[in-house]
Amino acid sequence: MTxxxxxxxxxxxxxxxxxxxxxxxxxxxxxxxxxxxxxGFLRPYKALKIRPAKRxxxxxxxxxxxxxxxxGMKK
Numbered sequence: 001m002t003x004x005x006x007x008x009x010x011x012x013x014x015x016x017x018x019x020x021x022x023x024x025x026x027x028x029x030x031x032x033x034x035x036x037x038x039x040g041f042l043r044p045y046k047a048l049k050i051r052p053a054k055r056x057x058x059x060x061x062x063x064x065x066x067x068x069x070x071x072g073m074k075k
Contacts, residue, residue: 014027
């Protein structure tokens with residue numbers, strides 16, 4: 001992939017200005033993701049949200065004996 005001189009220079013300046021420069025691929029993916037999302041071609045990224053169940057399993061040792069419960073060896 002080739003870039004016009006002004007864009008390549010701007011990218012170099014951006015990367016040099018960062019304390020820990022990201023990989024060029026990371027910057028390009030983020031820019032393309034934003035560009036396509038703004039134009040409706042890509043759904044915006046939503047972080048995975050894990051919430052606790054509204055009701056418990058009824059067992060107090062589920063976090064300890066989860067393998068036994070999943071294997072059906074404990075009820």
